[in-house]
Amino acid sequence: MMRDRQKKRVAILISGRGSNMEALVRAARTPGFPAEIVLVLSNKAEAGGLAFAREAGITTAVVEHKAYGKDRAAFDAAMQDVLVAHRVEIVCLAGFMRLLTAEFCTQWLGRMINIHPALLPSFKGLDTHARALEAGVKLHGCTTHFVTPGMDEGPIILQAAVPVLDDDTEASLAARVLEQEHRIYPETLRLLASDSLAIERQRVLRRA
Ligand code: GAR
Secondary structure, eight states: OOOGGGSEEEEEEESSOOHHHHHHHHHHTSTTOSEEEEEEEESOTTOTHHHHHHHTTOOEEEOOGGGGTTOHHHHHHHHHHHHHHTTOOEEEESSOOSOOOHHHHHHTTTTEEEEESSOTTSSOSSOHHHHHHHHTOSEEEEEEEEOOSSTTOSOEEEEEEEEOOTTOOHHHHHHHHHHHHHHHHHHHHHHHHTTOEEEETTEEEEOO
């Protein structure tokens, strides 16, 4: 069995419900998983996911973005202090709805990942399911990627596609995609934490 000190120390950043965070926490509890969740950090004290994290015995922290007004650099610096204090090695954004400064992203380059509810590079940004329905695409899905300063632009790690059905609503499509998010995000963290990924320009390759 992998000893805990060999596991990568992971922080999950959330803003809301935290279902992807839950999926990562559950995966990290399985034998041999190469990462441990040492911190769940939210920019909102009322984020629903914090209760699950606390009940799971995981350290939680809140850095309220509102306290920093428009000063994104100061907010990011405050988050960085918390991450450093917990000796975090990998950051997972899981429904974290704040744009991060280029400086913060650069500090975590190759060590910070995100899940996005669309098949990037289509439908960057918000309201992805409504926009997919509006555009009439027949396939939709989710993407995990490394985080770079450009929004939803980093090298793609994994993707999962789902069909768009004729009677889909935004909610039904979101639910079908979310099921896949909960599958590919833990797998992405497993690959990163076991040093199985290599970034070559915009492409992510599996190390032999
Ligand atoms: C997820 O669908 C995630 O992909 C999306 O927010 C939702 C959070 O749900 N993220 C983004 O839109 C990032 N741009 P969760 O809190 O239950 O994981």
